[in-house]
Amino acid sequence: MTQDFRLPDLGEGLPEAELVQWLVAVGDTVALNQTIAEVETAKAVVELPSPHAGTVTALHAEPGDVIEVGSVLITFDTGGDDASSSSPLGTSATSAASAEEPAAAPAVETERAEPNLVGYGAAPRSAGRPQRRARAGAPARTRSDTAVLEAAPHDAISVDAMDVAEARVERPRSTPPVRAFAKQLGIDLALVEAGGASGIITRADVEAYAERVGLAGAAVATPAETAGIPDTAEALAPARTPGERTTRTPIRGVRRMTADAMVRSAFTAPHVTTFLTVDVTATSELIASLKADRALQDHRIGVMAVAAKAVCLALGRHPGLNSKWDDEAGEIVEHHYVNLGIAAATGRGLVVPNIRDAQELTLVELADAIRALAETARAGKTAPADMMGGTFSITNVGVFGVDAGTPIINPGEAGILALGAVRRQPWEHHGEIALRDVMTLALSFDHRLVDGEQGSRFLVEVADVLREPGRAMLLR
Known part of the structure; x- marks a missing residue:
């Protein structure tokens, strides 16, 4: 069964929000309450948890779009029929895996649970990352295969396959420059532990992890080398075209x-x-x-x-x-x-x-x-x-x-x-x-x-x- 998720009232009485980024894509299988997108209101950036369990069939907005409350944001295939599918609020969920998918494809959460939509409480961070729908004829990827892929960018790191799978249960929280820095070093942020009380991964956390696994001398860039990595303000600034004498930025959000x-x-x-x-x-x-x-x-x-x-x-x-x-x-x-x-x-x-x-x-x-x-x-x-x-x-x-x-x-x-x-x-x-x-x-x-x-x-x-x-x- 197909279910639409409309942008909810974010608990602030605001009529609209700007889509910052999608955390899922068409074809992904998501669990109930899994974070699917980040939207920016006039007060803050808010994570949206999914009210349904199933497969993403359509995304109705692009990053940067301003969406009115009540507009359709994303569409799911929840599987089953009207009698067994989840309610509009997602009070139940069923697996959306098709018959053509390999038997080893991960199952989504099936137990009944009340979704924590914005305005009704914080979303649990226990849901897994979105899983891509397997291509027809493609072999199912095993946990050991995933471990090999994760360790490939830095052979010096010896990581047990189970550790990698468990580390990827949550989407790591960090800032754009930290993500860019980790990418530069070939480090998966899911393996880095946040040192602060906020749970946000900082550059110092990435550097500490790099030193621990033997990457400190290989790729920890100097300030001059990282000059091209934007800070938070630069990451959000509009791109400048050579020759343009002015830049216009819409006045919205915070x-x-x-x-x-x-x-x-x-x-x-x-x-x-x-x-x-x-x-x-x-x-x-x-x-x-x-x-x-x-x-x-x-x-x-x-x-x-x-x-x-x-x-x-x-x-x-x-x-x-x-x-x-x-x-x-x-x-x-x-x-x-x-x-x-x-x-x-x-x-x-x-x-x-x-x-x-x-x-x-x-x-x-x-x-x-x-x-x-x-x-x-x-x-x-x-x-x-x-x-x-x-x-x-x-x-x-x-x-x-x-x-x-x-x-x-x-x-x-x-x-x-x-x-x-x-x-x-x-x-x-x-x-x-x-x-x-x-x-x-x-x-x-x-x-x-x-x-x-x-x-x-x-x-x-x-x-x-x-x-x-x-x-x-x-x-x-």
């Missing part, structure tokens, strides 16, 4: 959402920005001592994490900065928790996912959360739900070498703190001039919710913790 949100915020909330330059030498010394602690070597604790902790402490004492102006209800909503937004620049635009209940986390836990959040954002895998419900945000413009800026408040929040670059410069210290680590903080706040005194006191309290981290022990 870029449009960011622009709409910033315009709405700038012309709705009356912004006020206040600046404060602070001596953060004690924070720099604290960070250096934590990095030297062998027990904390797996945690990257930096000024961002210390600032996040300071913000959480200060928000508890200045709740106006952790409030929301509800125009429809005619109310000011004061939050008794902190969902701390962390602005992350990606190739697709600026996203601000948030750390839930950040006020409950220790400094180390905040550092880990910020790192995982940033890695996920750069890979374009931030879930839409992770960018909703923020109460206050931080942006670190210092990583770009910028001293200060005027940040725009994230819609629905009362304030945002920008961290400038930490610079070593002459500064007054105990009545003398000394070289100190200095940075500038910039706080933008909604003047409907926060007046100048409240905003200034909040900023000073955050600065006090950065100036003397031990003061955090005195705050509640």
Whole structure:
């Protein structure tokens, strides 16, 4: 039986999405809940799980196409008849293998299961990779054949056939430059283990694997050799034709959402920005001592994490900065928790996912959360739900070498703190001039919710913790 899968409402109330890439092709046999495509909405890149088990018979869109919610995206042959086939939501599944296929062809999942469509929960990552339909007359490929093919690009690697089969159960998660780098080395990413908490394979993970299997001296490219490998932004940029004087790129996806949100915020909330330059030498010394602690070597604790902790402490004492102006209800909503937004620049635009209940986390836990959040954002895998419900945000413009800026408040929040670059410069210290680590903080706040005194006191309290981290022990 033929079943169409229409683009579902992705749980955001958005009318359309752009197809980023197909993860299956016509002729592939897929399992229930197996990831079949990636689509980009105005908020994030989302993986679509299959609501049916069967064989792909038609793809109704190409990468780059904008698809309306409700439009047919893909068609399956689920096998059987109306009485035995899966329902429109895919509550059951049957094998789609034809009689002409070899008996050794892999069977798809047949047990009854409720599909995890976007908006109904995360899709399980246990489904196998798509299996190509065997050509007529072609011999079935055995597991040992697959192992030989996998090991062929790098004979130095000795891999058991069972290990290869098990490693390919999940589609590896990585970024375009990492995939290009792995391809350059002839390494299958399915064999590489992600070292970070996010589960995303990084270049360092690939290099570590290459060194472990004996490829380190053979093909690990130098920065000059990898200059042609695009980063995330370059990979998403349109190709330039020689001689063209302009390039036009459609405004959509995350870029449009960011622009709409910033315009709405700038012309709705009356912004006020206040600046404060602070001596953060004690924070720099604290960070250096934590990095030297062998027990904390797996945690990257930096000024961002210390600032996040300071913000959480200060928000508890200045709740106006952790409030929301509800125009429809005619109310000011004061939050008794902190969902701390962390602005992350990606190739697709600026996203601000948030750390839930950040006020409950220790400094180390905040550092880990910020790192995982940033890695996920750069890979374009931030879930839409992770960018909703923020109460206050931080942006670190210092990583770009910028001293200060005027940040725009994230819609629905009362304030945002920008961290400038930490610079070593002459500064007054105990009545003398000394070289100190200095940075500038910039706080933008909604003047409907926060007046100048409240905003200034909040900023000073955050600065006090950065100036003397031990003061955090005195705050509640």
